[in-house]
Amino acid sequence: MCHSVKVLTKNVNGELAYCENCRKFQLTFNNLYMEFNDEELLNFETYLTNINVDYWDCQYENSTRKRIIPIHTMQKNLSLVFSKQEFDALQELVCLKNKEPQDSLTVLDIDYTLLLN
Structure with a gap:
């Protein structure tokens, strides 16, 4: 374990x-x-920056899928898929765009559909 x-x-x-x-x-x-x-x-940062997000948006613009941006792996039957928001957050981490670690969440950070029954 790393200390x-x-x-x-x-x-x-x-x-x-x-x-x-x-x-x-x-x-x-x-x-x-x-x-x-x-x-x-x-290499992973370069790979992420070269993914054409607009292409995937156009490909699945009429789709009901939430996650449409794939990251292909070396295993042929395994791809990781992300929503636009998830992909942006992943790029933010890998490209070190957010230098200050966030300690707390805001209300806008919570992606939850509230149903009032």
Whole structure:
């Protein structure tokens, strides 16, 4: 277990941390956990920035699917899919756009449909 972990950036969906002992970046995003070395993180950041979100919006504009932006993996039968908001949050973490870790949520951060029955 890593004890020298420093959180680099954090948002509602997860965080990107760095372990000084094992020299790995640890990305936790919703129910995903990934580890990267320096080169792998840079490659993943490049991959994310090259995904054409507008293309996927057009492809599924009439779809009822919430998650339409795929990230393909090396395993042919496995792709990770994200909503536009999730994808933006993932990019924010990986590209280190949010330098200050957020400690608390605001009302706008909660994605929940309230039904008054």
